Amino acid sequence: MALKKTPVKGTMDMLPGDMRLREHVIGMIKESYSRYGFMEIETPVMEHIENLTSKQGGDNEKLIFKIMKRGADLMRALEKEDGELADSGLRYDLTLPLARYYSNNKDVLPSPFKALQIGNVWRADKPQKGRFRQFTQCDIDILGDSTNLAEIELIGATSDMLRTIFSEAGISEFTVHLNDRRFLIAAAKNAGFAEEAIEGILITLDKYDKIGLSGIREELLSNGESEETVDKYLELYTDLENVTIESFTKNISAEYLGEKEINELKEILACAGSMAGDGVKIKFDPTLVRGMGYYTGPIFEVTLDDYNFSVAGGGRYDKMIGRFTGQDTPATGFSIGFERIITILKDTLPEGYKLKGDNVAILIGKKVPLDKKVEIINEAKEQRLTGKTVLIQPMQKNMGHQIEMLEKEGYTEFKKIFE
Amino acid sequence: MALKKTPVKGTMDMLPGDMRLREHVIGMIKESYSRYGFMEIETPVMEHIENLTSKQGGDNEKLIFKIMKRGADLMRALEKEDGELADSGLRYDLTLPLARYYSNNKDVLPSPFKALQIGNVWRADKPQKGRFRQFTQCDIDILGDSTNLAEIELIGATSDMLRTIFSEAGISEFTVHLNDRRFLIAAAKNAGFAEEAIEGILITLDKYDKIGLSGIREELLSNGESEETVDKYLELYTDLENVTIESFTKNISAEYLGEKEINELKEILACAGSMAGDGVKIKFDPTLVRGMGYYTGPIFEVTLDDYNFSVAGGGRYDKMIGRFTGQDTPATGFSIGFERIITILKDTLPEGYKLKGDNVAILIGKKVPLDKKVEIINEAKEQRLTGKTVLIQPMQKNMGHQIEMLEKEGYTEFKKIFE
Numbered sequence: 001m002a003l004k005k006t007p008v009k010g011t012m013d014m015l016p017g018d019m020r021l022r023e024h025v026i027g028m029i030k031e032s033y034s035r036y037g038f039m040e041i042e043t044p045v046m047e048h049i050e051n052l053t054s055k056q057g058g059d060n061e062k063l064i065f066k067i068m069k070r071g072a073d074l075m076r077a078l079e080k081e082d083g084e085l086a087d088s089g090l091r092y093d094l095t096l097p098l099a100r101y102y103s104n105n106k107d108v109l110p111s112p113f114k115a116l117q118i119g120n121v122w123r124a125d126k127p128q129k130g131r132f133r134q135f136t137q138c139d140i141d142i143l144g145d146s147t148n149l150a151e152i153e154l155i156g157a158t159s160d161m162l163r164t165i166f167s168e169a170g171i172s173e174f175t176v177h178l179n180d181r182r183f184l185i186a187a188a189k190n191a192g193f194a195e196e197a198i199e200g201i202l203i204t205l206d207k208y209d210k211i212g213l214s215g216i217r218e219e220l221l222s223n224g225e226s227e228e229t230v231d232k233y234l235e236l237y238t239d240l241e242n243v244t245i246e247s248f249t250k251n252i253s254a255e256y257l258g259e260k261e262i263n264e265l266k267e268i269l270a271c272a273g274s275m276a277g278d279g280v281k282i283k284f285d286p287t288l289v290r291g292m293g294y295y296t297g298p299i300f301e302v303t304l305d306d307y308n309f310s311v312a313g314g315g316r317y318d319k320m321i322g323r324f325t326g327q328d329t330p331a332t333g334f335s336i337g338f339e340r341i342i343t344i345l346k347d348t349l350p351e352g353y354k355l356k357g358d359n360v361a362i363l364i365g366k367k368v369p370l371d372k373k374v375e376i377i378n379e380a381k382e383q384r385l386t387g388k389t390v391l392i393q394p395m396q397k398n399m400g401h402q403i404e405m406l407e408k409e410g411y412t413e414f415k416k417i418f419e
Numbered sequence: 420m421a422l423k424k425t426p427v428k429g430t431m432d433m434l435p436g437d438m439r440l441r442e443h444v445i446g447m448i449k450e451s452y453s454r455y456g457f458m459e460i461e462t463p464v465m466e467h468i469e470n471l472t473s474k475q476g477g478d479n480e481k482l483i484f485k486i487m488k489r490g491a492d493l494m495r496a497l498e499k500e501d502g503e504l505a506d507s508g509l510r511y512d513l514t515l516p517l518a519r520y521y522s523n524n525k526d527v528l529p530s531p532f533k534a535l536q537i538g539n540v541w542r543a544d545k546p547q548k549g550r551f552r553q554f555t556q557c558d559i560d561i562l563g564d565s566t567n568l569a570e571i572e573l574i575g576a577t578s579d580m581l582r583t584i585f586s587e588a589g590i591s592e593f594t595v596h597l598n599d600r601r602f603l604i605a606a607a608k609n610a611g612f613a614e615e616a617i618e619g620i621l622i623t624l625d626k627y628d629k630i631g632l633s634g635i636r637e638e639l640l641s642n643g644e645s646e647e648t649v650d651k652y653l654e655l656y657t658d659l660e661n662v663t664i665e666s667f668t669k670n671i672s673a674e675y676l677g678e679k680e681i682n683e684l685k686e687i688l689a690c691a692g693s694m695a696g697d698g699v700k701i702k703f704d705p706t707l708v709r710g711m712g713y714y715t716g717p718i719f720e721v722t723l724d725d726y727n728f729s730v731a732g733g734g735r736y737d738k739m740i741g742r743f744t745g746q747d748t749p750a751t752g753f754s755i756g757f758e759r760i761i762t763i764l765k766d767t768l769p770e771g772y773k774l775k776g777d778n779v780a781i782l783i784g785k786k787v788p789l790d791k792k793v794e795i796i797n798e799a800k801e802q803r804l805t806g807k808t809v810l811i812q813p814m815q816k817n818m819g820h821q822i823e824m825l826e827k828e829g830y831t832e833f834k835k836i837f838e
Binding site (some may be wrong): 002003004005006007008011012013014015016019020022023030034035036037039040041042043044045046047048050051054065066067068070085086088090100101103104105108109110111112114120122124134145147149152153156160267270271274275323324325326359361364370373374377378381384387388389390391392393394396402405406408409 | 421422423424425426427430431432433434435438439441442449453454455456458459460461462463464465466467469470473484485486487489504505507509519520522523524527528529530531533539541543553564566568571572575579686689690693694742743744745778780783789792793796797800803806807808809810811812813815821824825827828
């Protein structure tokens, strides 16, 4: 029986042009972040199934690719009713593996530790345009720093990196949205919502971009919240055009939100704004929620003004590492939507991403004798030592097609040796 | 319950120093090979289970990490006695995925196609020192070229690449061993072994380095081969110090080995020898077998003279792509033992692989006011724009330890801002 030619459902074969673009972008990311002192690390793609299913991953836990036990372990699991057949799974994000990694290695790492991770993650999601089951994520995280210097560095570094990348695509403007998980909770409590209703309130507020304030009002009322509470809550969100940290928090009782938290966010806004530079707007956005329940402090998201989606997001998660070590460790991170950035850049390069520079292809005919071949090879060797790309290939019957395909990759000079 | 801190059995967390070394080596590999016109590609880490278990992978097929079916598919499989519970698995090498990739994409790729792949592979092997369950492979392959120009380029490019990498470790000498699967079969047939015994004969010959000619003789006799046949066979291998392609093949009947095959290997030896350059010996080695049954022509392996192991190996496999397409496509490849190279380089760098250049760490005390912070951040921004690495961190209580850990990573300059 013939073997299967297509990649596994929802995954991609990367063509040379795709790879050149990806490698180029990865190079820019590494270069940008290394200047801020982020250090690259790597974790295995497999994680213990117990860690993956520990409620740190939200809905992603439903999408795990599980790896089967082997040998006697598998036999034992199959014999049991409801035995766990998997002992590990493919990671669905880079945050949980990072928390495990830091817990395992913190004694030999600097503190605070600035980590850069670029790697694939896997989710058994329904494949659709632009959504894959294997895709690349790129995260920076600062572990062991409880001060807002961590957020300032994350936002400054990411603004720098995105500006570098997007300038190639002619995109010079983007917005960093800033909020704080503690502001979100305080605003809800201040309005009078019950503690246990807050997660649900935030899920509704997260739909602001789609349904607007009136949609939020309707949804909260239909969930049984009182008109008085809902209206008191939404009053905070009425003048979003001109909202500032001051104007938003002055209506929240000090019982729910302290001066310290307010000042921390003001400092982030001031310092990150000064770092971010031309074209980058940094604004307080009280409607920003971010889905993951593990956030504990400042949260942020970058949107492209010309496209209607976010290209990066993150926040502080001070409670996750404690799940591994028994002791909380401050942590905050920024995750870059690598595949979205690639999609945007691809759109601006309809011809695909070619080899750079002058590249020579030498096509050798069938009649070329050995000593001539040796001569060609030695000449090519000299050119290659100077850093030039020299391709040596047998001349094909359909030389026109051969050359056309090489031109598509970026070859500019062709030498045909017939005999 | 606390989560598990250690990585999954047999896998590694890469520390920053490890990553710097790996990235440095990967950079050299990409740079070297790109000058020969190899184009980087990537395949998904998951492959269809049918492909992985199609007898292309030899013993590696026993070591597959299988990925479980999900949802209704899994339910159906569990209900069946002996139902296949997995629909895919992690790739155990890069060759099978490449064959699938080429079959799937050949219409949009240049022909011949020179591919470079660097990626992880997974084998559920018993973990031991230097052997891991997730490890990096690095392969170059030329697909669609039936001439020995392909082997010449593979060997020339790999010699170049290894010399560049090893020169840093003070290793300037290595040997490329060259043989041909067709020579191995012809030698066995010529001695009088039965067709169906040949695979077994080659498994014994492959032990030459460990058991020598006398050990081979003993094993073949104890397997029931006649003394006359065995002695006729081993006569070919008596003068291995001085053996040449001529001296070896002149004793093999033309019925088993043609002039064409002999000349092809001679040309590879001559041309690759001329390309390889200083310190690289290329020699005909009639005892070289290479394990995989899929090889069909010239095979090769690189050994380090000072270490007793190989660092790269490969050969021609003209029949694999046909398993996907129904039509044979010439193919030959070289696989680099990336982890072994890393091990060798690590041994020569006892202090670990540090950040290069002058790197500044600015440690900020608790009393530093906001406007001073903004000033520091803006100064750092200017320095970062010039390409310098500038780390900004809160000063820790144990500043001595903080500085020591940063020095370990390669920071050379420390600025302490107290207020």
